[in-house]
Amino acid sequence: MLKLIKEDIEVAIEKDPAARNFLEVILLYPGVHALIGYRITHFLWGLNLKFLARFISFFIRWLTGIEIHPAAIIGKRFFIDHGMGVVIGETSEVGDNVFIYHGVTLGGLSSKNGKRHPTIGDNVVIGAGAQVLGPTRVGSFTKIGSGSVVLQHVPEYSTVIGVPGRIVFSGATTQDVADGEEAFPDPVAKDIESMLERLPQMEKEIRELKKKI
Known part of the structure; x- marks a missing residue:
């Protein structure tokens, strides 16, 4: 101990x-x-x-x-970084080298006896306010984004965001997880990048439309 x-x-x-x-x-x-x-x-x-x-x-x-x-x-x-509001239920199982932020809940969805809380693998990062609920399994080397609600099993080397949680990235490395949250792709940044890539084509189409008017 x-x-x-x-x-x-x-x-x-x-x-x-x-x-x-x-x-x-x-x-x-x-x-x-x-x-x-x-x-x-x-x-x-x-x-x-x-x-x-x-x-x-x-x-x-x-x-x-x-x-x-x-x-x-x-x-x-x-x-546990910051910590306030963290709840880890009775039948939760958490692996080695796990890093969680404030407001995280590893909770149950049933009042029945037996396994009713999550199992978290090794080298997992769980962002602020994320909820991992029920007897779900989160694979090792996974990142759960802030505010996500995870109700289903998550494979190893994944990034999960949203409500309900969805996998938006897979293939993280051990070093990515060791580096923490900044090592994982930002889905909002990816959307903005995609929009910027499409912008020249959209401008071209607008110019062509103006010529036809």
Whole structure:
């Protein structure tokens, strides 16, 4: 557990250029506070001290604005940037080297027992306000765009945007994911680029129409 906590702190320093040192991250980063709390409560949950785990988890949510169920399974080097409003449900499974922003929900769509929350692969980036709902699987090396709502399985090396989420790009590399959000194509920028490419042809057609008038 201590090794996992140490790695969570180290990855915060690596991922956030605003993080100046180890002490600052420990004292001032709510995402790190929530993860330390989760590591402790998950350990207690495994010892069947479930009420104590839930009680501590409740306090951590009050302190940080981040809710992580003690039964959720989260891999190493997990980073929550900003953090406020993050919810990770009971049967969620999160791989290694996952990076999420504020307002993300890994939620359920059913009140039935059993698997009802998402499974997130390794090296995934989930943008601010994104909702990944139900027992869906998000493949490794995938980017979920800000504000997206994901209800279906997503293959590896994909970029998903929209409501409901749709795949707009596939073929990301390990380095793309390591570089973060800026390494992925901006769909709005791509649309603008396409319009600019068509502009000369449109101007030509307008000139021809004017000649005919």
